[in-house]
Amino acid sequence: MTLKSILTGAVMALGLGTTAAVAQDDKTKVGFIYVGPIGDGGWTYEHDQGRLAVEEHFGDRVETVYQESVPEGADATRAITQMALNGADLIFTTSFGFMEPTINVAKKFPNVKFEHATGFKTAPNVSTYSARFYEGRAIQGHIAGKMTESNIVGYIASYPIPEVIRGINSAFIHARKANPDVQFKIIWAYTWFDPAKEADAATALIEQGADVILQHTDSTAPQAAAEKAGNVISFGQASDMAEYKPSPRVSSIIDNWKPYYIARTQAVIDGTWESQQTWDGIGPGMVGIGEITDAVPADVKEEALALKASIAAGEYHPFTGPLKKQDGSDWLAEGETADDGTLLGMNFYVEGLDAEIPQ
């Protein structure tokens, strides 16, 4: 036997051994791609809580991996590919900007399941999931409209995508219902996470008279700015942001991804995973409303809770006609509710908003 054949045999044995090891390793590997750091106290923090819930629920049967602060765009493709190459069976990509990268990588890895948050594109191995944040925005809008004294509500928006525009519309509709004189001032930060910029944006809005700050960015910086200014109220975004209770933070929208992440991981383990589109709201518990603090007058709090109950029960839809678009054209007739297709692609403001959507 020549040295060469011995070596070949050794290599083959090694190869077989490795294959066997892989086959024995029945742990399901679940990967998470985050747009910000897990310590942001908001969006990414809640996704990571979901990841930890998966670990806790499945124990040794599941291994989770994550990568934080992944930029949206080309670099995301690299990060997702890397995760798929490292043997992930299920990958959650948790920002709107990961949509194209997720679809592209999914084509190359037909055996890996992908779940993209807040997007609208699916594939045989790509599901989408999102929460009806706009239901929570309706409640925020109501409290904002009732509580503002300057009649100016400041809104820190991130990127002009349907999810963000939906939130602005929903908050505005309900603020106007509560207070016909209310005006929205909107700043587009063009970032999901930049505490200094978010704080500057909040300060600019407050200096221009806003006494309510709504945010659709991920860090708690606007809360700190509102607190510093005093006499300004704000709402926790994506996470409870309870450390700013009872004021400025008077309530919050909490994303609860835990049940969904556990259910989808279970589906992969059972082999029953199928591509689907999930969009749940307050009713099924994907959107939570954080404690409304005593800084809110009792009657307003009661109205807000009643609104929450009727949305949760499915009796009331935040986009119920009569509603007009910003240009004055009719959108929804009396009693008509918006369909999901329009909501998912929403690219217009409702009547009364004095601003333009960046194109």
Place this chain on the structure above:
Amino acid sequence: MDLGSINPILLLASIMAASTPILLAAIGELVVERAGVLNLGVEGMMITGAICGFAVAVGTGSPATGFVAGAAGGAVLSLLFALLTQVALANHVASGLALTLFGLGLSALLGQGYVGVKPPPTARLDIPVLGDIPVLGPILFSHDLMVYVALALVAVVWAMLKYSRAGLILRAVGENHDAAHALGYKVVRVRVLAIAFGGACAGLGGAYLSLVRVPQWTEGMTAGAGWIALALVVFASWKAGRVLLGAWLFGGVSVLQLNLQAAGVAIPVEYLSMSPYLITIVVLVIMSADKSRAPASLGRIFHASQ
């Protein structure tokens, strides 16, 4: 559009505060680069300073101690860079990038118990008489101490580089380290000191972010401010005065564009959003049309035997 809703006094006052972190980091990096060292770890040193300052300020209840700790944190981290590049003769660029990654990770680790904690408030200096001057008072004389420290630092660095013997030696080391060495100057010692100074300044800038400007600790909170400071040094052609101008321009336009957006000005948001970068670069590039250039030994490794 409602320009009347912008209060120019408050706006100018926020510009002073908004430009302070990058000004501090940039003036430190300027000294480092004038000594011939390219330290790309500014972001890492800044965020380490941010958490060190935050943690100590929360622990002691004194923002002043926090700022000292922030500077110390940045300086200690920069000494790691000094060890790599000046003693082990490692490549500046690679070491600097590694320092940034290390700093981001280290700060996340140190900061785990500090998410959601509120720092003690940093008092504004209410300077009597001067602070009461209408218009100028609120703009110039009612900030916290660090704003003035940053400005003083720029003046000191400028004067030191231009007029002092120490500044001359530092520049000599940066321009031609072999000649400086032949003249008997301790090249490595000068550079290590410069690196530590740069680290302290970056740490101070970071602490200003976490203690005054935001004020809270959030992972990754510098969000690229260190890279802006680095770019500023280059576009300012390694001149202290221009660094100040650049920092004010960048900080100013950043705050101004947010105010214009809130006021509903009819300029597309995309242009407003890119304006801080664009305007700062254009102004500084036009100004650097004179014969300024980088220190000749910038980024080159020095060993006394060569």
